Amino acid sequence: MTLPQPERRTRKDAARNRQAVLEAADTLYARSDSPEDLTMADIAAAAGVGKGTLFRAFGDRAGLLRALYEARLEPVREAVETGPPPLGPAAPPQERVPALLDAILCFKLDNRPLALALEESGTSGSPYQAGHYEHWHGRLRSVLEQLPDLPDPAFTAHALLAATRADLVEQLAGKEGVPRERLRAQLAEYASRVVATR
Secondary structure (H helix, E strand, O other), rough: OOOHHHHHHHHHHHHHHHHHHHHHHHHHHHHHHOHHOHHHHHHHHOOOOOHHHHHHOOOOOHHHHHHHHHHHHHHHHHHHHHOOOOOOOOOOOOHHHHHHHHHHHHHHHHHHHHHHHHHHOOOOOOHHHHHHHHHHHHHHHHHHHOOOOOOHHOOOOOHHOOOOOHHHHHHHHHHHOOOOHHHHHHHHHHHHHHOOOO
């Protein structure tokens, strides 16, 4: 009988621990009213691993938040990159821009505590330097560049994404109680006006 190689077993253990941490963090952030109060120790305890395991796998709290956010975001990214219109690449920009913003807004509404915690932990304290923001800005800018009469696609992408910031979503949906469908309709109208054929 051949025993597993130690290195292979270590990799499997690390992958299993990483998954356990992501699942524990996912559950804790979904249940938490104040995600900023969750500590690495809380997450390690819920996952049944040591704090050192978290730091080795994710570096710090921001790294863990990014990994969890990316795991949740993957289906949306797939739909954007390979899905059908209006979200996928075959859609004309006048349809795709509102669909992209709607997908981002819905994702943040469904993941409010996590999105808020991640944006507050951006590089150098700025959410605009976080990788997820740069990804969406680049994606939106590239679609806006297909509109020949739009003077500044990069600025327009920033302005449109500002309407989906997690702190604004939290203010509107959480504190002011604006219904989800109303938020979606307002954003769709705003985006459609910005990209209307000139």
